Amino acid sequence: MQISEIKEGTVLPAREFTCDNVQLFLYNAVLFNAHRIHFDYPYATEVEGYPNLVLAGPLIGDWLHQCVDAWLGNDGQLLAMEYSNRHAAYVDEVLTGSGEVTSVNAAERTAEIELCIKNAKGDVVAPGKATVRLAGCS
């Protein structure tokens, strides 16, 4: 991927993400995150009132990163990312990550990208923005 290959409006490949109980357990174990809403179904549903076990917010942030990372390949570099967790997402929910280039600075070889993770209803679970640097002409 080179800077000359992209322009404003270039669309990143969409990717589906689903997290089952096992992956959610592994993720929170890696973090050492013991928040019960991520593994204790009766607590999550009966005490906190969620419909299912809740995905950890940073996992969704990681998926936004992966949307950019996969598109960039080995020639590009992620310089910055910002995102917010707007809606809860749940175990076994199908989420879709997508992105679009909003500006390109050919001189700096950088581009700005708007990203989001949506659920099946179309709710934006996590919007984000990334700044990347791409390879120049060889």
Next chain:
Amino acid sequence: MTAELSPEILSAIGCQSVPRTEVVTRRDIRKYAIATNQTERKYLNGDVAPSMFHLALFWDVVELDKLLPDGVSVDTLLPKFPLTQAMAGGLELKYFQPIHPGDVLTATRTLVDIYMKHGSKGPIIFYEVIMEVKDDQGKDVVWEKTTRLLR
């Protein structure tokens, strides 16, 4: 509900954590890569860490008696707030260099702001924490600002 940011709460702005140093291992990178469903072999092999790996590396490791009944640990950097229900927050990240096995990284967290807004459903407290991760030469690796909301 009424809530106020007292001078005592606001005096916590500027508080800084004790710097924490951790050694990056290939095993930890692999575990993070698998748990986040990475697809690239360089991450799954642990040759280089995925972007948000630093979050796992520096997540608080606390003893069982320091966990609240809901399993959450108390962030000792924060003052006692009059509102406690955590809501969705945001993260800003800047990446300066990749993380590899064997890297020795040090993270320092600073509480940089506390403020309140009044929404239609009542007051909301915002606080911002910056975490700076540097390598053993003192060079920047990751800069992260977390904004959390309490209602």
